[in-house]
Amino acid sequence: MINQRYSSRKMSNMTSESVDVITSRDCVTSPSVDEVSTERNMVGNGTLKKGPWTSAEDAILVDYVNRHGEGNWNAVQKHSGLSRCGKSCRLRWANHLRPDLRKGAFTPEEECRIIELHAKMGNKWARMAVELPGRTDNEIKNFWNTRTKRRQRAGLPIYPHDICFQTNDNAQPQNMVTFDTSHAEMLPDDTFQIPAVEFKNLELNQEFYVPNILDLPGGSLFDLPGGSLIPDGLGSTSCNDSFHFPVPKRVRRSDSYPVFDGDPNEYFPAVNQSFEISSSYDQNLNGGDIPSSSSCLFSGSHAYFNGNTSSSEPISWPQKMELPSLQFSTQMGSCNAAPSSPLPSLESVDTLIQQSMLIGQTKSDSDSGLLDAVLLQSQNLRMSESNNNSNASVVPCDIPTDSSSQPDDWEAYDGDPMSPLGNSAASVLSEYTPHLSGSPLDEHQSIEAISVKHEAEEFGAKQSDREDEKSNHINCSRPDYLLDPPSWFGSSSNTAAYGNKDHCLVSDPIHALRDDDFCSDSDRHISGSPPFEGLHFESAGKWDDISEICRGPGNR
DNA sequence: AATTCTATCAACCGCAGCGCT
DNA sequence: AAGCGCTGCGGTTGATAGAAT
Structure with a gap:
C-alpha cells in the first residue's frame, strides 16, 4: 500500500x-x-x-x-x-x-535496517545510505522523519524494544565496544554509566553492523584513554593506549580518525578543570567484578557518547561547554526555540545532552532550562518506572556500589538520555509529545505504520491507568533539584526500584525505548519486558503541558 | 463537493571539512 | 597560515496527492 x-x-x-x-x-x-x-x-x-x-x-x-x-x-x-x-x-x-539508485518503497527489511542504523548512528543519513545500497540519504531522512512524526503523534517511542540493553555480564557481545581499566587513574570516579545495549532481533539476516573503522559515525565515537575502542568485530581488542578523540563531524569515505596520543587533560583541559569528568570508564572486559566502578559496554560496535541524532556539531569540548542559544525558562513553559516550533530543536537538545552526558555538571551549571527538559524527561520516566518497577523487566548494567558518590556526579545522569545504541535521546524526547486524544492514526500503509497503529491502540488502553501518575512529577522548575541525586533517584531507597546493589536499570529513556514498534510483530516482546508505561506525558504533548505536569499539584 | 489534515517527496539552504593555492 | 572554492551533510521547507471530515 x-x-x-x-x-x-x-x-x-x-x-x-x-x-x-x-x-x-x-x-x-x-x-x-x-x-x-x-x-x-x-x-x-x-x-x-x-x-x-x-x-x-x-x-x-x-x-x-x-x-x-x-x-x-x-x-x-x-x-x-x-x-x-x-x-x-x-x-x-x-x-x-544515478543509475544505481533503487527506486520504490522501502522494503520491510530496509525499514528495519534504517531503524537499526539510526539507533546506532543517529541522524547520519549519509552513513546510513552507505549501508543501504541504492538508497539516498534524502530518502532515508524523509522516511525517518515521517516515521518519527507518525510515532510522535501516536505517542509511541521511536525505537522498538528489540533494541534493548544487555547485561554486561560475561556474555559480552562480539561487537561491544569496551574500555579497559588500565587507565582508570585518569578517570578517578566511577559515576558514568553507559548502558550496554545491543540489538537482539534486529539483525534481519543475522548480520551485525560491524563497521570498519571508517564506518564510525562522525562525532559519535569517543575513544577513551587507554581503552581500545576498536570494535571486537574488527578483530582488535588490544589496548593500544591510543586516545581517539574526537572524530570529525563528517567522515568522508577516505577519512581516517584522528588519533590522539597523550594525556586527555591536555586535550580537553577545560573539561577537567571546569566540570570534572567524573566518569570512570572502568571496564572489565571479561565481565569480572568491578568494584565501585561502572562498567561501560557500548553498543553496536560504537562507543557513542553523543551518538548524536541531529547535532552536526563535532565534539568540540570548549564549544560543548557552552549552552546552546536555545533556552527554556526554568518553568519550561517558554522557550526560545525556533519560533516555528513549540519544541526545542533537536540539535539544541542534543547539544545539551552531549554536554550532559560528557560532563559532570555542577549545580551551578544546571540552570539551563534545556537541561531541565532532559532531566525532567528522565525524571518522569523514573517516576513512572518506579510505579511499575515490580514488573519491570530490566536489563541491568553495572553501577557503582558506592552510595556515597558525589552529589553532582554522574549518578545524576543515570537517566541516560541516549538512544538505545548511543543515539542521543533528544529526538526521542521529541517523540514523547503524544496527541493521544486526537488524531487518529493515519493509514500509512507500511508495516511500520501498521505497527504504530497497533501499538497506539494498546497504548491508549493504558492511559486511564496512569492519570494518578501526574502527581508524582517533581517540580521541574527547580533545576538544582533536578540535579540533586537524592531527588533524581527519588531516594536512596529507590535504588531498589531501579536496580539492586550491583546493578542499575538502564536509563529510563532508553528503557522506554524498548517499547516495540518494530517492523514485525513476530519480533515483538521478545524480551518479556512490559511495554513502556511511563514515558508518555498524559496531557497534550507540548512543553507547556509538560511544564504543567511537572509543577504538579504539590510542587508549585 | 469542499475543506482540512497528513504523508510523502523533492529541493534548497547553511554549515563544515577538505584540498589547493 | 590564510583564503578560496568545491563538495558533502543535515535540517528545513514547499508542493502535491490522498485520506478524512
Whole structure:
C-alpha cells in the first residue's frame, strides 16, 4: 500500500515532469507554467534556476555526467548550459539520476535496517545510505522523519524494544565496544554509566553492523584513554593506549580518525578543570567484578557518547561547554526555540545532552532550562518506572556500589538520555509529545505504520491507568533539584526500584525505548519486558503541558 | 463537493571539512 | 597560515496527492 502511495507520488512527479516537457519553451509558444515557474525560480541575476527539475534538464545533466563523470559540479553549469548551480546538479544526480539508485518503497527489511542504523548512528543519513545500497540519504531522512512524526503523534517511542540493553555480564557481545581499566587513574570516579545495549532481533539476516573503522559515525565515537575502542568485530581488542578523540563531524569515505596520543587533560583541559569528568570508564572486559566502578559496554560496535541524532556539531569540548542559544525558562513553559516550533530543536537538545552526558555538571551549571527538559524527561520516566518497577523487566548494567558518590556526579545522569545504541535521546524526547486524544492514526500503509497503529491502540488502553501518575512529577522548575541525586533517584531507597546493589536499570529513556514498534510483530516482546508505561506525558504533548505536569499539584 | 489534515517527496539552504593555492 | 572554492551533510521547507471530515 505504501508502494501504491509511493507509486502514485511517482506518477505525480512524472506527470509534473511531463507537463514540464510539454510546456517547455521548445514545445509551446505561449508562456507555460514551467516558464512562469522558471522565471519565478531564477536566482539573483536570473542565471540560475531553482525548483523542480524538468526532464530536459535531467537529460542534460545525465548526458554531461556520462561524458565527464561525476564531480566538478560547478562545471556542469558552465559547460552544459544548465541553469543550475553545482549543488543542485549534484543533488539531482545523487538523488534521482544515478543509475544505481533503487527506486520504490522501502522494503520491510530496509525499514528495519534504517531503524537499526539510526539507533546506532543517529541522524547520519549519509552513513546510513552507505549501508543501504541504492538508497539516498534524502530518502532515508524523509522516511525517518515521517516515521518519527507518525510515532510522535501516536505517542509511541521511536525505537522498538528489540533494541534493548544487555547485561554486561560475561556474555559480552562480539561487537561491544569496551574500555579497559588500565587507565582508570585518569578517570578517578566511577559515576558514568553507559548502558550496554545491543540489538537482539534486529539483525534481519543475522548480520551485525560491524563497521570498519571508517564506518564510525562522525562525532559519535569517543575513544577513551587507554581503552581500545576498536570494535571486537574488527578483530582488535588490544589496548593500544591510543586516545581517539574526537572524530570529525563528517567522515568522508577516505577519512581516517584522528588519533590522539597523550594525556586527555591536555586535550580537553577545560573539561577537567571546569566540570570534572567524573566518569570512570572502568571496564572489565571479561565481565569480572568491578568494584565501585561502572562498567561501560557500548553498543553496536560504537562507543557513542553523543551518538548524536541531529547535532552536526563535532565534539568540540570548549564549544560543548557552552549552552546552546536555545533556552527554556526554568518553568519550561517558554522557550526560545525556533519560533516555528513549540519544541526545542533537536540539535539544541542534543547539544545539551552531549554536554550532559560528557560532563559532570555542577549545580551551578544546571540552570539551563534545556537541561531541565532532559532531566525532567528522565525524571518522569523514573517516576513512572518506579510505579511499575515490580514488573519491570530490566536489563541491568553495572553501577557503582558506592552510595556515597558525589552529589553532582554522574549518578545524576543515570537517566541516560541516549538512544538505545548511543543515539542521543533528544529526538526521542521529541517523540514523547503524544496527541493521544486526537488524531487518529493515519493509514500509512507500511508495516511500520501498521505497527504504530497497533501499538497506539494498546497504548491508549493504558492511559486511564496512569492519570494518578501526574502527581508524582517533581517540580521541574527547580533545576538544582533536578540535579540533586537524592531527588533524581527519588531516594536512596529507590535504588531498589531501579536496580539492586550491583546493578542499575538502564536509563529510563532508553528503557522506554524498548517499547516495540518494530517492523514485525513476530519480533515483538521478545524480551518479556512490559511495554513502556511511563514515558508518555498524559496531557497534550507540548512543553507547556509538560511544564504543567511537572509543577504538579504539590510542587508549585 | 469542499475543506482540512497528513504523508510523502523533492529541493534548497547553511554549515563544515577538505584540498589547493 | 590564510583564503578560496568545491563538495558533502543535515535540517528545513514547499508542493502535491490522498485520506478524512
